[in-house]
Amino acid sequence: MCVGDFNIGQDFHTLMGKESERYFNMSELKDMESKTIYIVREAYAEFKRPAVLWSTGKDSTTMLWLCKKAFFGTIPFPVIHIDTGYKFKQMYKFRDRIAKEWGLDLVIARNEEAMKRGVGPKDGKFECCTQLKTQALMQCLEENRFDALILAIRRDEHGIRAKERYFSPRDEDFRWNYKDQPLEMWDQYQSITEDKTHTRVHPILHWRELDVWEYVRQENLPVNPMYFAKDGKRYRSLGCEPCTNTIDSNASTIDEIVEELKITKIAERSGRAQDKERAFTMQKLRALGYM
Numbered sequence: 001m002c003v004g005d006f007n008i009g010q011d012f013h014t015l016m017g018k019e020s021e022r023y024f025n026m027s028e029l030k031d032m033e034s035k036t037i038y039i040v041r042e043a044y045a046e047f048k049r050p051a052v053l054w055s056t057g058k059d060s061t062t063m064l065w066l067c068k069k070a071f072f073g074t075i076p077f078p079v080i081h082i083d084t085g086y087k088f089k090q091m092y093k094f095r096d097r098i099a100k101e102w103g104l105d106l107v108i109a110r111n112e113e114a115m116k117r118g119v120g121p122k123d124g125k126f127e128c129c130t131q132l133k134t135q136a137l138m139q140c141l142e143e144n145r146f147d148a149l150i151l152a153i154r155r156d157e158h159g160i161r162a163k164e165r166y167f168s169p170r171d172e173d174f175r176w177n178y179k180d181q182p183l184e185m186w187d188q189y190q191s192i193t194e195d196k197t198h199t200r201v202h203p204i205l206h207w208r209e210l211d212v213w214e215y216v217r218q219e220n221l222p223v224n225p226m227y228f229a230k231d232g233k234r235y236r237s238l239g240c241e242p243c244t245n246t247i248d249s250n251a252s253t254i255d256e257i258v259e260e261l262k263i264t265k266i267a268e269r270s271g272r273a274q275d276k277e278r279a280f281t282m283q284k285l286r287a288l289g290y291m
Helices: 008-046 058-070 090-103 112-116 125-144 207-220 255-263 279-285
Strands: 049-051 080-082 106-109 148-150 167-171 196-201
Touching: 008 148, 008 196, 008 207, 049 058, 049 125, 058 207, 080 125, 106 125, 112 125, 125 148, 196 255
Parallel strands: 049 080, 049 148, 080 106, 148 196
Antiparallel strands: 167 196
16 A cells, blocks of 8 residues: 555565564663673672773773673773773773773773883784783783783684683683683583683673674764774774774764674774784784783
């Protein structure tokens, strides 16, 4: 039946299809949110000195929001930001604004000795990341005696991250044995090991990039403006300025990013230099303690 240009039958089914998809997405996001909050609370109950890592990117900002939700608006543990000295100015500005607005107990970690020596991208991606990120994190954990670190990594980001577990122990040398990971079934997690120095906790391991953006839209979360297209370019993943490139995109709103992600076949971290190295390079970095 048609009334003017309006096809009642066709448009009704189109509308109901969109509403059904929206309801399904909301229900799915609610389930993922509940599981994540459960893991965060489990970590807080099991460890004496947990902390959460925050890069200021969309994933880690979402992780902070979920931590706030888990504890009714307040994050009861420190928030670590690793400062390599090479981040975008917009990332520092976003960090300082959100830290103030959300009342974060912010701990800024730097490898001061390496920075004084001038370590940087000129030394190669492996050495730069190891010195300015991994070593900075190691020093921070040792100085503050943190025994658990909550991170916002996801399985779909990179093949080596797909090998991770929700609770992933590191040994006394800060190393990760990706060949010997604990079995996790039916929401039973091995949070305590005898020979660990700390445990990495990954509450959004089961999320996808699309899920994160749909959740950002649903919760109206703040994100760095660099994610939105300008003159046909945008950043899909944020890192150190010398090693992070834009992608071709006209997505200038969250809705447009969501729609773009539904059809793209390009890897999320295609603009990150360390992810363009041979596969074992990223695996080696993570085995040594890289995020």
